[in-house]
Structures are given as C-alpha cells and as structure tokens.
Amino acid sequence: MAAGPIAQAARDFFGWEHLRDGQEEAVAALVDGRDVITVLPTGAGKSAVYQLAGTIREGITVVVSPLIALQRDQLNQLEETPRAPKGVAINSSRGERAVEEAWDALAEGAAEFVFLAPEQLAKDDVVERLRRLDVGLLAVDEAHCVASWGHDFRPDYLRLGDVRERLGRPVTVALTATAAEPVRAEITARLGMRDALVVVRGVDRPNIDLTVHRATTDDEKCERVIDEVLALPKPGLVYTATRRDSEEYAEVLRSHGLRASAYHAGLPARERSDVHDAFLDDEVDVVVATNAFGMGIDKPNVRFVAHASVPDSLDAYYQEVGRAGRDGDPASAILFYRSEDLGLRKYFVARGVDQERAAAAYRALAQSDSPVKATELAKRLEISPRSATALLNLLAEAGAVSVTRRGARPRAGFTPAAAAAGAEEASERRERIEESRLEVMRRYAETRDCRRRVLLGYFGEDLPEPCGHCDTCRAGTAKEAEEEVDTPYPAGVSVKHIEWGRGSVVEVESDRITVFFEEQGYKVLALDAVTENHLLSLV
Template identity: 35%
Template structure:
C-alpha cells in the first residue's frame, strides 16, 4: 500500500486526525516493533492494530475473548470495506471452512479468534504456512491474575513469542492498575519501552453516586429522565436482575434481563435487540460485559456495588463510546459492602482473598469519597489529576458537612446498649423509637437510647452509620449477620474528646440540577433532523442485518445534523464517514438532508406569509 497511515485513517475510517499515542503505536507496529497499549474504552484502541494490518503484508490475527465482540467488530470493519472475518464456535462447519480457505488464500486483512482456538496445535500449524502481519491481544488484562477478569486460557498466549519471534505483537487494555500492567509485560514478554499509556480519563462520562434509598424508585426516576436512550443496569445476582427487568417492563419500559443462567438463544436475542435499538435497557449481571461494542450507550447504572474499581471502570466505560455525553450512576448502600465482603471471605486462597478485599475497600472508598470522583478513580490507576473535573456529582453539587458529633455519640451509645448484637436496621429502629414486635419483645423500648434519634429519618441514620463504619468507629461483623460492633476508635468520641464532621446524606439523588437538560438534549444539534437520520440509519441497518451503530455512530449523525452537507465531498468531511460508506450510503443521507432542508424552507415561507397576512389585518384594524 502506497498511502500513509493518516491517509488510510481518512479513506477507510473517515477520521481526519489521530488521537494521542495512536500514530506512534501504529508506526511502531508497521515497522515491526511490539506495543503495550493502555487506553480508555472508546479511546481508539482498535485502530492501533487495524491500520497496521492494512499496511503490513499478511493477515493480522486478533485475539478476542467474546464471540459477540468479534462479530460486532468484524461487521464494522466490513462496512468500511476491510476484508475481515472471525473464526469461533458460533460458525457452522461450512462457514468455518469458507473462513479458513480465505485465510489460506491470503484474502483476509484481519482474522478474530478466541485464545483457546488460536493456541490449538491444528490452528498454529495452519498459521505457520501463511504470512502473518501481526498479533493483537485485546482485553490483555485477562492475562494477569491481578486483573479483575483473569482467564486461564490467556496464559498460553506467551508462547506466541516462541512460535513467531519475528512477528510484532500488540497487547491492549483499558483496565490495568500498575501491578496488572507489570504482570502483562512479564507474561507476554514485552519490553517496558513498548508501553504506551494514554490515560484512563473519560471526560464525557458524568460519575454520580447516590444513597441507596428506595433503589427501585430511584432507578425508575433516572430512566424516565433518559427516555428513548440506550443504557445498561448492572445488578449483583441473577434473581435481582430478573426482578428489576420485570418491574421496568410493568412500567412500560423496553427492558430485558441478561445473565449467564439464561439459555444461549435468549442471551443472543437480548444482545441483538439491544444492539439494534429495539430494547432501551438491558438489566444484567457482569456476564453482560466485554462483548458490548455498542457505541451509543448513554448511561450505565450500577444497582449494586461492584467488587472492585476495575470492574466499575470497565462497565461504566460501556457508556459514551462515541464521545458524546453519558452518565454513570452508582446506587450505594452499606449492605452491598457486607454482602461482597462475605462472598470474598469464603474464598479458599488466602492471598486472593487479601487482594480482593483490598480492591473492595478501594471501591467503597470511591463511593464514600467527598472529593472529585474522577480524581479518586484516576488515582487508583496511578494517574494523578491536579484539578477537579467539574463533571461528577461532587464537583457539580459539593456535599454539605455538619457537626455530627452528638448524633454519632447517640448512634455509638445505641450500638453499645443493644449489646453489639444487632445490625444497622435494628439500631436505627431503636434510635427512632420504633414499635416493631421484635423490638418490644426484646424490651429495647426500655433502653436509655430508645427514641433519642426520632428527629432524623431512617435514611439519615443509615448514612451516618455507614460513614461511622468506613471511618473505623464501628465494625460490621459479616460472619455474624453483619452486626455492628464498637472499635477502639469509638472511645474518645463517646467520651467527648473528639469532634466529628460528616457529610450530609445525598438523598435527593438523581433529579436534574436547575436548568440542566436531559442527556439527549446535550447533543447540541437539530433534534428533529437527528431523529430523522436515526430512523434512516435503522432502516439501512435492518436491511443489512447489522446493528445501527455499525452503519454510523450517533456522533456521526450529530455532526451530520449540525453541518448538513450538500454533496459527496461534504460527507467525506464528516467524522466517521470513509470513502466506502460514502459511496454506499451517501446518496440516501444526502437525500434525507435535502428533503429536510426543503421542508424547513416551506415552513419558513408559510410562516412569512402568515406574518404578512397578520400585518395586513392589523393595518386594516388601525385604519
């Protein structure tokens, strides 16, 4: 190929310029050097190996962990005119033979395979007989036992260096703390000089953490604010996933459940319907993870606390891959921490338990943070941010603090008076002067702390107790039904030797700030035209049998609606429209834009005529 990588970027993928680090990584691979790429989701990792695959002789072999992810990426490449295929267990015998024949004849630029299939003796022997451009290992954190999604089948990939020592290798991930990074380099035998760290920040995502009070009501309210937009709701258990999905369906929302316990056919149906914009919300366990390549996900909600910040970062990264505004909402309650800690402590490997508890504590610290959430999140991954982001709930609505010394002493005293044998719910009931039968049977209405906290709501007491746990004044004994117990740190506070300031609970939750519009209105373009372009895109996608975002992303449609090009050359200046797509679909979109402009002109003429008639009428009345 005679053109340079920048020309390929424009001609094939429809972009004018590279993002940070991309050009250097691409040049390194073209020249035969290895690379380790740490780049945020939606940051353009795929281009780092797709463009070199078009510039080096032979076929690029791409290792990908999930079948659905392979299909979406291959569909997108084919729509850009790239010769790509995947080879996995979803193919029938005939299709598999066709793919292998194309591979053997040199008719492919990229081939996506699963790690276990790639490392089979039969497939390795086949690769020895053909020219290979490069190896790309996607989701490389799966190689490391320190990674949050370690997969044993990825361990064998280190042997590629022995089998094909002269072939450049690129490993890519969006999620790796310093220890995981070091492990990836060691296992894949990559030099530290091959590292390209583009950062973790996703500035278009707004992070928000809300007190888990009336969680189903909060979720429904949030989804109403995002009507018509696509999003994912993550929950901890299969049972909860199904319950939430059913409740949303009863409310008239286009929602569906997804978890590993469902039949394969049902999971495929849900994922395909979501990709094709036929379902608005997928309620899922973490089983609905790396296989999501949908670019126009506008929000991700965590109904339950993730076990670690890596999972949280990766799952929230499913939102806003097109670079447009997106939201990440986390509902956070103390019960989530107790449940997760209990599950982790059942592990048989003490070292793994230690690591996972450390990661859980970091996740809880993020949720409890009273400073910019983006600074906390990036700091965990070793990236220091000097200023607040201005796009998280803490920055946009700084928490109020108050002197909680007296309330904290009441709570600690109550925990002591009930014998340090009860959980938060019972302690709050005593403080508020409840009349539950169990409380009365235990004669806890006779305690000196009974009813001394009636002036605070249950949500306020719940927030205070949770903060006392995380600050170390109370300990939640998971092994003993999560009962609350005093720690040594509580003594000076109880004796009046310490003043304690806590954050007021953020109970109002997900209501929009004054003057703030819904996420879909942040797109800053003609919404009527944008919806017309979406409808056209959907028609094209249905005819072609692919998800709409494979045709054009929402970001491309937004730019089309803003610029409204009038000819083929104008289309090619829109981000995401390469030569192949412009030739294939350009006339359809140009016709839609022309029809819209014509309708607008007619409305304007009709409006001017009406104004003239009204003016004439007023003149007559004046005379």
C-alpha cells in the same frame, strides 16, 4: 517508522484523514518491531491501531477477541472499507465448511486478518495452522481480561503467552480501555512482552457525570434504583450483583411500563442473543444485567449506566461505566451504594482450596506418564472442567506444576501435601489482592473529594481542579487541587516494602501514597510513617 508513511497508509487503505492521539505512536512502534500496550479510552480507536499496523506489516494479523459478537463487529469494520485488507473469523458459530474456507483464504493471501477467541487458541491444530501462515502481528483485544478475569473467567487468556511463543514471538499489541499500572504490569508478564512501549492516553470521559447514592437499607436502595432509572433518559444499563437481582429489577421496571430485559449467563444462548440485538436496535429501554453483559457492546447512545450493587473493583466499574455516552453527548454513571454490599462481594472473593482435592490433582499428574489436560483431570477427580482448570492455575501459580499446550506436568521437589499447601497460599494471595481492590472501590464510593479526581488518580492521571461534573463537586465538598507533592516515590515507581515485598506506587497525595504490592494488593501508606520507619526503598 516515520509518521508520513503511516498517515499515508491510513488515508489510502482506510480513508482516515487524521489519526487520533496515541494511534500513530503505537502503530510506529509496532511497524518497527516493538511490542506495545495501548490504553485508549472507549471510542478513541483502539482497533485502528492493529488494523493499520497489520496492514503495513508483512504477514497475517491474528486478533484475539473474547466475544463472537465483538469479532463480528470488528470484521464488519474491515468489510465496510473497500480498500482495507480482508479478514475472516474462526469461532464456534462457524460451520466446518466456513472454517475451512477461512483457512484457505488466509493461506492463499485473500485474507490478512483472522479473528479468534482465546478458546480457539487452546486447540493445538489451530495454533499449528497459524504457525504455518507466518504471523506478522498478534493483537490481544480487551487485554485487561488477562489480569482481571484470567484466573477464573477466561483461563485460556493465561495460555496466550505460550501461544505467542509457539507462533515465533510475533510483534504483539495488547489493547484495552482501562488498565491501572499493576494491571499493565501483569499483562506484560502474562504475554511475555519485553521492552514494551506503553501508550496511555486520557481515560477520562468528561461527558459522563459521576454520582453515588448511598442507602442504609436494601429496600431503600432498591426503591432508589427504580425511581432513578424511571426518571433517567433512555436507553440505559443497570448492573446487578446476582442473576436473581437482574430478573427481579427487570420485572419491576416492566411493571412500570418500560421495555426492560434481564441478561445473565444462566439464560439460554438464544435469549441472550435476542436481548443483545434488541438493545442495539433500540427495541429495549433498559437491560438489567450481571457483568456477563457489555463487552463488545458498541452502542453510541447509551444515556446511563447504573450499578445497583458495588462492583468488585474500580477497574471493572470504569470498564462498565465506559459503555455510556460513546456518542460524546451527556451521560450518567450512578452507583447505588450500601457498605454492607461489600460483604457480598467479599463472599464472592473468598475461595478456599480443598487441600485433599489439590493433593489428589498433583498426585494424578505425578502418576501420569504424559501431560494431563484439564478435561482429563476433571474426569479422574470427578469434578467439573472449570474446577480442574482453577486447580491447575493455582498449582501453577504455586510453582508446583507447569502447564503447556499439551497439558500439565508436576514439577520436581514437591509432595502432594506441599503442592496443596502452595495452592492454598496462591489462593490466599489472590484473595488478599481482590479484597484490597474492594477497599479501593469503597474509597471511591465514600470519598467527599472530587469523585472524578479519585477515579482518574487510580489510573495514574492527575486532575488539577475539581471536575464540576460529579455529585461531590455539586455538593461543594470537593477539595481544591493541592500543590504538587515533592516525594521520592512518584506514581509509577517500583518500590520494596520491608514486610510486603515489591510493589508499584499507584497514587500520591500530600500525606499518603497508595501502593500495589504483588503479594498483598493495594495498601495506603502514611508518608510520615514511611519516612520515619524506612518502610520503602526504591527498586
């Protein structure tokens, strides 16, 4: 679609005189019927992409949004724009009558947007009612959940590809603020997107100053966290690795006179909601939280994001850092780092498979005359539904079972023991990949080069000169930009290793390249060794 009509629609329906970089390109492709992966920095208007495309395209726009609070914010955006199409939300917080009124509004044409959590789309009746409505656009917000959380935190994200098929493969846009090339590839595969246009615009947030404080003991690190947080401008966020840490840090900060609240998944829903609302209303100076807090927090004046422990990946870190300085004013991102903390993260990553339980799961599926849902499998094995879902995910990844909306079925050619062994291999593969992400995180924390350059390089962006707004630049250790490397393996190219199989080049330096391998995760390879031993071939 030409740019003129898109700009006109932006003015007529939303009052936008100018579209931001990347928005028009993404909207044009969607209107023309092409799938799109949109990677735009926080605050760059990702929601405008599906709002505008959905307004122009025929049919209902289904927006998959992971949190009720986020759905509420997105719905409010439409309601505050009088000429914009109307929207409704269908989620667990809505009563039965309100949900039926929402369905009626969609059926009668009174609403054109519907916001749902992925859990809603796991329900057959919800998908069937959507199918009858003629879906014109499927928008998957926070699409990095497909890759970074899907296997454990949000299993229903893994079902979105099947849901998309049931809806007739509508044009789809996946939206996220941070997604390295391997994550984008997994999003494409999970959602079944074909020939998707990838629109990536600068993920750099130059107003956020980057700093890493290293400590040798846990006590030293804890004292540094408290001292820094007390001195930093407020409001701010402190991320911790455990629920206990979040409560202990919050208690110490309160003893120093700060309005500090802990937030983690173990708190009652009402208490979590109260902390969320108080933070948005500037009634709390600091929220000390696990990674359960943050997605959907659109608070412009957050002045710092501090990590009291190292996160499990650079993707997760930058996603959380992006909650600072959304108003464009100076903000700080501080990582408090002990190399020993990586051991705790590796403990979280390690997840062996109970071979007997995996074999019993496959046996239960084989003995059933019909597909078995995770909840039913959980009852049969006397385990939690979450454990049953994780088992089914691993068995599916191993190719031993197929999972559809009706449940799981065993695939032919497997014995229970072979299925269990395949699940174990899938688990080990996932563990290798996640451990490699920790090593990338270590590299960021321990670098003496420009920290922003290392960060942006991971996401496929070059920074020609040291940024001047990170601790390594201030210390004078950041290197000047090297001449462009002449290599047959530029960033983004697909390669095949003689031992590790297929992968994609993530970053290129003068003497080495970083490759993400599908089976092994991230590996740093010396270019001399690659050339001399013919380790890589282009795919």
